[in-house]
Amino acid sequence: MNTIYQKNDVFVAIADPTRRKLIHLLASTEELPLHELTPYFQMGRTAVSKHLSILKEADLVTNRKIGRETRYRLNATPLQEVKDWLSFYEKFWNEKALLLKNIVEE
Template identity: 40%
Template sequence: MVKYQDETLDRTFAALSDPTRRALLARLGETDSLSVSELAQPFAMSLPAIMKHLDVLTDAGLVAREKTGRTVACRLTARPMEQAMNWLNHYAQFWSANLDRLAAFVEEDPWPTAPQPQPTLPNDRASRSRAVSAPGRKKSTPRGPTRKT
């Protein structure tokens, strides 16, 4: 089993759980580095709110900030995302293999379809006479499918 640092993964997935933070990461992915003001420009929220989102992303290690004079530049860092992708890929392989086995099992022995009942016409005297002659008699149901092992 592959070992992961749980705290790092927890912080990464918690940071990615918010759509605003994912949008900030997407903007940073388009360019190499953006100032906080440039990063916050398309969002309809205050600069302090953007700063709080950036704090979460920085704590998770997804964003690195560098201050030059009065300007703070942000850029993406790859390490936490690589760990998250490795974790996701591990479980994607697990589920893919299990779902492939399930698909093979289902396709191997398809269940027969149940026969459709024949509609009776109102003018059919034979069916009406049988229904009248044995009112308490139950009709037997067709036998269900059996599995071969």
């Protein structure tokens, strides 16, 4: 896969559990600085910052500077691509569940 494509790929960004947890944390608040996000992880600020950079490259996170502090905010718009992709499989599994139900009822 092309490295440039990977940097902007929302699926690559959400593949890591640390980044999914960051998304969850940012979804539950308006915005947070790095020093408030770091305690949720067993890694240093630099590692958390790298994960935030990957989310930012995928446009899942925006940031703004307030003095010396950088505050991060979730941009959930790219997650629509994930939702659209999963909706096909939701339909698939609903149809299979209905088929199984009909077989069991017979």
